Amino acid sequence: MxxxxxxxxxxxxxxxxxxxxxxxxxxxxxxxxxxxxxxxxxxxxxxxxxxxxxxxxxxxxxxxxxRSHRGAVGVIVHDVSDPYFSEITRGLQRVATDRGRLLMICNSYRDPERELEYVELLRGQQVAAIILAGSGYHDPDFTRLLNGKLAAYEATGGRVAVIGRHEHSGDAVMPDNRAGARLLGEEIRRLGHERVGVVAGPKMLTTTTDRLTGLREAFAAHHRELPEHRIRYAAFDRDTGAAATASLLDAEPELTAIAALNDSMAIGALSLLRSRGIAVPGQVSVFGFDDMPMARDVTPALTTVRLPLVELGTRAMALALDAGSAKPRVESLAAELVRRDSSAPAKGMARY
Amino acid sequence: MxxxxxxxxxxxxxxxxxxxxxxxxxxxxxxxxxxxxxxxxxxxxxxxxxxxxxxxxxxxxxxxxxRSHRGAVGVIVHDVSDPYFSEITRGLQRVATDRGRLLMICNSYRDPERELEYVELLRGQQVAAIILAGSGYHDPDFTRLLNGKLAAYEATGGRVAVIGRHEHSGDAVMPDNRAGARLLGEEIRRLGHERVGVVAGPKMLTTTTDRLTGLREAFAAHHRELPEHRIRYAAFDRDTGAAATASLLDAEPELTAIAALNDSMAIGALSLLRSRGIAVPGQVSVFGFDDMPMARDVTPALTTVRLPLVELGTRAMALALDAGSAKPRVESLAAELVRRDSSAPAKGMARY
DNA sequence: AGGTGTCAGGTAAGCGCTTTCCTGACAGCC
DNA sequence: GGCTGTCAGGAAAGCGCTTACCTGACACCT
Known part of the structure; x- marks a missing residue:
């Protein structure tokens, strides 16, 4: 006792x-x-x-x-349940775990406001580093605000790394969206498609404009255009991708190709086409972007542009955890075209 | 100045x-x-x-x-990049956000050891609640240890809720795996399949045994068996699912159905079958489990058992955040069979 | 023997905040 | 005019740890 x-x-x-x-x-x-x-x-x-x-x-x-010691690391993503971000997160997690860091994942759900809140919150938690993954927004006010907060955080020793954002001036890992889209555009041209519908992402995201720019460049190189009336802006997810495809087809039934600016939307497109009994790639070719794991599992398997998603994560975390250098380090990771079964030469181009 | x-x-x-x-x-x-x-x-x-x-x-x-105030909420999942868990997490997140709580997501990668570590870590962070999502393990030592730690946490006012674990004695939300598997077994029997291969999950997980039990019960009701030599234990992911299917087929080429105990593995099975030129469902029917979003997007679309994943999450978070009651609350959520295109009557059963 | 070095262990000063309790000013009352 | 009540704002005591610094015991030296 x-x-x-x-x-x-x-x-x-x-x-x-x-x-x-x-x-x-x-x-x-x-x-x-x-x-x-x-x-x-x-x-x-x-x-x-x-x-x-x-x-x-x-x-x-x-x-x-x-100890006034900074322990964990925080990452702000658009949405972890989106495979694009799950893959990146997997990469981040791997490195964080190796270095004995806890990773806290925050979903902004593409709400700039919430992104700001999470930065404050992570700052308050004294995390060692904040990683921002996913496209930035075309919104100067927001960008200025965000950069202000990040600068304050960095001024007190916090580390920041971004994945795929131009607006931040510090360390960054950039998927080469524009070059990737150029590859895709080249391929579409090579297959002889003249009437191409584009299912783009949200207009406010820089990723959308980057990919669109790359596509346009490839077309311009062949003196072709990508007219605005063949572009639809969707929400980067399956269902809005399907809806955008429907709208495209309703406006112009003779399209021979649909280029979706990410795989989720491409899969939505595939599903819409199937439901309308349109053969892929027999009548219409479909192209995606990102090469998320399920791209190989849909039928027909998706022709897409591969981004090294996991590596995007590992690199970013390495950047964030290694002592910062005076000058910002920017690593660009190349994209690669992956030909699968959802694409074929346009009708009348069978010689390819 | x-x-x-x-x-x-x-x-x-x-x-x-x-x-x-x-x-x-x-x-x-x-x-x-x-x-x-x-x-x-x-x-x-x-x-x-x-x-x-x-x-x-x-x-x-x-x-x-x-303030000695408990703020955030932690959830320990096997792996957020697995859609099963992303969906659950989405549900958790929704309720947490509504109540103004930050959600911290921790991946155990199915390592019991790491699960224990995360419990300690979250306890140390003074989180308001800890949610354990995903199957428990057949390992009495581990279970005892875990329950000890959770009890200590609860003794000091922490809240605990589990999703799909029998071993915990407190609040729980349970997907009815066994009944779901029984439905699946009934369907397989109804379609007249006699030679059924099963691609199961890891043997150590209780979810695996629950689903297997349900399947067996359905077969037993018709005086049939599910012989052990037609079962393979894989890792609940696509690639091991494909490998298990290969092994099953190599041992017994006359199988007419493959029941995978989750959708990822079913998709692996589909891919393996396609690569071998085996028609689905013409020659072999494939069944999944969980009904994760991509189940509808593969071809043929997957016949599976739907679990209300998001709801599993919202309920669990609600349980965790509402004041605990003296007696543990256990909510069981029913599973539902979803017939799609990957299943058909066995050969010689065309009358169905 | 006295001095010095070494070392296990304790003391106490914060880390950056919240919150109870106190103070002093002022208004309203008999 | 003196008393009480009210109320804005400040002083200070922690919350549970870490760690620089101090203490006292002991061994070893000249």
Whole structure:
């Protein structure tokens, strides 16, 4: 009965442990987080037993406050359940785990406002680094605000890395969307498609404009155009992709190709075409972008542009965790065309 | 120049703000987090200006420590990039956001050890609730250890809710895996399949055994068996699902149906079958489980068992955030068979 | 023997905030 | 005019830890 103290009355604290072990809090602390300061086996033993008895877990906030040590890393993505971001996150996670960091994932759901809130929140949590993944917005006010907050964070030692954002001036990993789209445009031209509908992403996202620009460049190189009336702006997801395809087809039934600016929308397009009994690629070719894992599993398997998604994540995390250099480091990762079964020469181009 | 203090020398703190505004830290604190205590407009104004000037963000750890207030909520999942978990997470996130809580997502990658670590970590972060999503493990030692830690957490006011785990004695949301599998078994029997290969999940997961049990029960009801030699244990992912299917087919080319215990593996099976030129459902029917979003997008669209994934998440979060009741609340969510194009009557059963 | 070096362990000062309790000013009352 | 009540704002005590610094014991030296 001798050891009976007022335990169970709330969370066990370090001093509870110390008291039970009959040592000072300092000694208990040293044992618990393996300080360099030596402690005799006798005391160490007693402390460890007390820890076990009390199921003691250090209060992370108190620790962090006391050490003013930055622990975790935060990433703000548009939406983790989107495979594009799951893959990137997988890469981030891998490196974070290797370096013993906890990764906190925040979904902005493409709401700039919420993105700002999460930056504040992560800053408040004293995270070691903030990673922003996913396209930026065409919105100067927002960009200025965001950059202001990030600058304040960096000014106090925080690290920032972005994936696929032009607007930030620091370390960045950039998928080469424009060059990728150019490859795609070349391929479409090569296959002889003249009437091409484009299912683009949200107009406000820079990724959308980058990809559109690349596509246009490829067409311009052959003195062709990508007229605005053959472009639809959707939400980068399956269902709006299907709707956009329907709208495109209703306006112009003779299209021979649909280029969707990401795979989710391409899959929506595929599904819409199937439901209308239009053969792919027999009547219409479909192109995607990103090469997310499921692109190979749909039928026909999707011709798309591969982005090294996981690597985007690993690189960004490496950038964020390695000591920052004076000059911003920008790594550009190349895209690659992946030909599968959803594309074929345009009718009358069978010689290809 | 009058207001120039040693700013920029680290993160701005509350007292920096107070000093700059010419008030006490107490007043600054009251203004900043809208305490009930009244503050004159004059002072309030000055404090807010100082906050803006200094780009001040409260140190969340200090706040949490001082209030000993539990803020965020943590969820431990097997792997968010698995659509099964992304969907659940989406549900969790929705409710968490509604209630103004930050959700921290932790991936255990099906490593019990890491799951334990994350529980400790979240406990240390003083989260308001811990949600465990995903199958438990057939491992009494681990279960005992985990329950011990969770009990300690709950003893100090933490809330715990689990999704799809039998082993925990508290609040739980349970997908009815067994009944769902029974439905699936019934359907397979109804279609007249006699030689059925099963691509199961990891043997150590209770979800695997539950689904297997349901399947067996349906077969037993018709005096049929599900012999062990027609079962393969894979890793619940696409690639191992394909490999397991290959192994099944190699051992017994006359199988007329493959029942995969989740959709990812079913998609792997589909891909393997396609690569071998085996028609689905012409020669072999394929069945999945979960009804993840992409099940409708593969070709042929997957016949599967729908689990209300998002709802699993919303319910669990609601349980976790609502005040706990004395007796554990267990909500069971029904599964539902979804017939699509990957299944057909067995050969010789065309009358169906 | 006295001095010095070494080392295990304790003491106490914060880390940045919240909040209770106190103070002093002022208005309203007999 | 003196008393009380009210109320804005400040002082200070923690929240649970870490760690620089101090203490006292002991061994070893001249």
């Amino acid at each position: 001798a050891g009976a103290t007022r335990e169970g009355a709330g969370v066990a604290t370090l001093s509870d442990v110390a008291r039970r072990a009959g040592v000072s809090p300092a000694t208990a602390s040293r044992v618990i987080n393996g300080s360099s300061k030596p402690v005799t086996d006798e005391l160490r033993e007693r402390v460890l037993r007390a820890v076990a008895d009390l199921q003691y877990v250090p209060n992370a906030h108190a620790q962090l406050l006391a | 009058a207001g120039a203090t040693r700013e920029g020398a680290g993160v701005a703190t509350l007292s920096d703000v107070a000093r700059r505004a010419g008030v006490s830290p107490a007043t600054a604190s009251r203004v900043i987090n809208g305490s009930s205590k009244p503050v004159t407009d004059e002072l309030r104004e000055r404090v807010l200006r100082a906050v803006a000037d200094l780009q001040y963000v409260p140190n969340a750890h200090a706040q949490l420590l001082a």
